[in-house]
Amino acid sequence: MTSLATAQRSLADPSVRHPLWPPLTRGCPVTSTEDVAYPLDIDYAYDRVPAGLFDRPAAHGLERWAPLLPPLAAPGLGEGNTPLVELADGVWIKDESRNPTWSHKDRLNRVAVSAAVASGARGIVVSSSGNHGAAAAAYAARAGLPCAVFTSPSAPPAVASHLRAYGATVLTVPYESVRPLMRRIVDELGFQSVSSVTDTAHTGHPFGPEGYKTLAYEIALGLGRAPAEVHLPTGYGELLFGVAKGFQELARLGVTGSVPRVYAAEPAAAGALTEALRTGRPVARVPVGPTAAYAIDCEVNSYRGVLAVRTTGGAAHTVTDDQMSAARKELAAQGIWCETSSAAGLAGLRARGRRESDGPVVCVVTSSGYKDIATAKESFAPTAPDWEPIRATLTARESERP
Structure with missing residues (x-):
């Protein structure tokens, strides 16, 4: 199936349109200001979407949704089609850990790395604390492109091993040096950035959030309708925006009769989107405190997140480490x-x-x-091969079960 993507358009002013190529990775050159870099969205020929596109079940590989994605010029890894798991109280969990590199970032990178291939980039560069870097490295390797990943010296040791396994060049430099160096890699070496290189707001790759739309498609097909609410972990807000857009497209095409309210959950140690919405600004910058939620502790939001919440009637709020830990334990108890x-x-x-x-x-x-x-930092003493303490332990755990 052929992509129906037609143009890039400014999220600050949708009437401002740019050609589909090249991807404008530094935000809209027309509507961005000195204070705010505004990201771009991708438009499609919606009147040409094939009849019956949503009549077939979801499948592994984003090419299943090719008409509503930018051109997929790079090969995939069977991303997507992750399970919906129902909890006892009727809440459904969309488990993105089942993707090829174990995170939702595979969806973004299948699309963004494809854009790099299609536009003739000589490599991929990304700034990431873990998930985004691993996915970018994997999809770059699959596409035969070199990948440079700027990551934090405090990232989990497993992250560096994961990145290097794909052949990525891992760079650990002071935080304030990352974006200037990324821009030089883009300008002087011909790499394409699949993460944000702008200083005044998070813009990211304009094609990337399109991959996240497929989450909405799969959820709607899995439930047989649009849900009433979707709650998402939120850092910069790209996932939030992509999921909201996917549901809006489904309603526009008559596949569903409604759009769910989209709720952003940020760590209390940061909360840039929550602050932007509270103050009515497109972008807010906040201090970041210590948190175990290192993957979403972002000091600045993207305007994408503001639009996702406003256009769906949702909200943004912060959660503490204790609240996230309790939710993590609840999920682990369900496998x-x-x-x-x-x-x-x-x-x-x-x-x-x-x-x-x-x-x-x-x-x-x-x-x-x-x-x-x-993970893997705890150590556990070996178990003595004695029946009575083993029996007592198992009996006690059995009595603790609900």
């Missing part, structure tokens, strides 16, 4: 092991309280517990 950041959506729902709604409620879990900063 879903995720990193602390990934439990933020469920933590946000639990903090808000389950309310009467006009349909199902979905929480997105974004990444595997293998990515957590504390």
